[in-house]
Amino acid sequence: MSSTHGTQALLQCRGISKSYGKNQVLKSIDLEVFPREFVALLGPSGCGKTTLLRILAGFEPFQGGTLHFENQLLADTKTMIPPERRNIGMVFQDYALFPHLSVQRNIAFSLQGSKQEKQYRVDEMLNLVGLLEYAKYMPYELSGGQQQRVAVARALAPRPSLILMDEPFSNLDTNLRTQLRNDIRKILREEEVSAILVTHDQGESFSFADRLVVMNQGQVEHTGTAEEVYHQPQTPWVASFTGSANFLEGKSCDGKVQSVLGDFACPNLKNGQDYQLLIRPERLSLDLVDHAQSDGEIEHIEFLGDRRVLTIRLWSGEKLTAVVSSAEEWMEKTWVKVSSDQVVPFPVH
Numbered sequence: 001m002s003s004t005h006g007t008q009a010l011l012q013c014r015g016i017s018k019s020y021g022k023n024q025v026l027k028s029i030d031l032e033v034f035p036r037e038f039v040a041l042l043g044p045s046g047c048g049k050t051t052l053l054r055i056l057a058g059f060e061p062f063q064g065g066t067l068h069f070e071n072q073l074l075a076d077t078k079t080m081i082p083p084e085r086r087n088i089g090m091v092f093q094d095y096a097l098f099p100h101l102s103v104q105r106n107i108a109f110s111l112q113g114s115k116q117e118k119q120y121r122v123d124e125m126l127n128l129v130g131l132l133e134y135a136k137y138m139p140y141e142l143s144g145g146q147q148q149r150v151a152v153a154r155a156l157a158p159r160p161s162l163i164l165m166d167e168p169f170s171n172l173d174t175n176l177r178t179q180l181r182n183d184i185r186k187i188l189r190e191e192e193v194s195a196i197l198v199t200h201d202q203g204e205s206f207s208f209a210d211r212l213v214v215m216n217q218g219q220v221e222h223t224g225t226a227e228e229v230y231h232q233p234q235t236p237w238v239a240s241f242t243g244s245a246n247f248l249e250g251k252s253c254d255g256k257v258q259s260v261l262g263d264f265a266c267p268n269l270k271n272g273q274d275y276q277l278l279i280r281p282e283r284l285s286l287d288l289v290d291h292a293q294s295d296g297e298i299e300h301i302e303f304l305g306d307r308r309v310l311t312i313r314l315w316s317g318e319k320l321t322a323v324v325s326s327a328e329e330w331m332e333k334t335w336v337k338v339s340s341d342q343v344v345p346f347p348v349h
Contacts, residue, residue: 013066015030016029018048037211039212042215043241044216049215061080069086069088069162091151092151096151101138102136107126129149131153149184162194164196197209205226239346246284248261248279251275254271255267260318266343266345278344279343281322283340284323295337297336298334308328320338
């Protein structure tokens with residue numbers, strides 16, 4: 001179970017398949033998670049990411065594949081170790097706190113040992129999540145962010161090796177979500193546990209995870225760091241799902257791809273092949289020129305505070321989106337020369 005990480009995988013899924021009747025929701029999923037690594041399962045609703053998380057937790061059986069954790073078989077088509085024996089913690093979207101128990105009793109719920117040992121660990125967890133003074137509060141007396149901190153503390157209290165989180169920040173407003181995500185990431189680092197985050201939010205996955213697993217229709221489309229997934233996506237779908245994307249048609253010739261914006265260096269491509277060229281909006285460069293030198297005109301400008309989003313209509317008919325700093329002044333109906341320093345070619349089949 002080793003890999004290019006140079007260390008042993010903590011969790012390893014091989015060929016995990018799951019169906020509900022005739023509906024196959026997971027199609028031969030392979031996944032590895034390493035010690036102290038944060039992984040995000042990123043994908044749209046219905047792609048299978050939550051089902052996969054529930055399989056890892058032990059809440060769902062599956063029809064094909066194997067699941068190993070800490071060098072032991074957790075589950076296959078004949079074996080299924082129950083959730084409470086997996087040394088895996090779970091944080092739910094709706095917090096799932098026991099409403100009739102205080103904060104400290106929620107955290108202590110799954111702890112073993114003497115009363116003094118339990119109290120020491122509860123206090124340790126409360127201090128870690130910044131809620132020491134709320135030990136005797138009931139869940140309904142806490143804000144959503146505070147309840148989620150308690151849920152994280154409860155999951156961490158038994159000292160699991162892996163924490164599973166199912167869209168844990170989605171019920172919070174934007175500012176609180178960002179702060180809590182950063183705080184919980186720091187807490188998990190301090191506890192030296194691995195984590196798997198399920199999310200449909202690209203920005204959330206980029207900021208939280210060391211590695212992304214992008215899923216679509218029950219399959220893994222791309223696994224890599226946020227930078228790899230964003231700048232070098234493996235499919236046009238991944239490119240579109242992980243951020244704004246422009247696509248231009250092109251044809252390869254002698255190490256270049258020819259397009260309406262000129263030739264782009266793309267070595268090692270088959271001559272005469274048709275390609276889709278991905279250009280991220282922030283990788284477009286614009287220059288004011290006269291009409292004869294221009295590729296098109298700025299059709300619309302949207303001001304978004306720290307940036308402006310420009311819609312450019314090329315003379316060839318295509319429309320492109322460019323993102324520039326709001327410090328730059330641009331006007332609609334002006335002619336521009338368009339270029340880019342980075343394209344990603346996708347062969348057209």
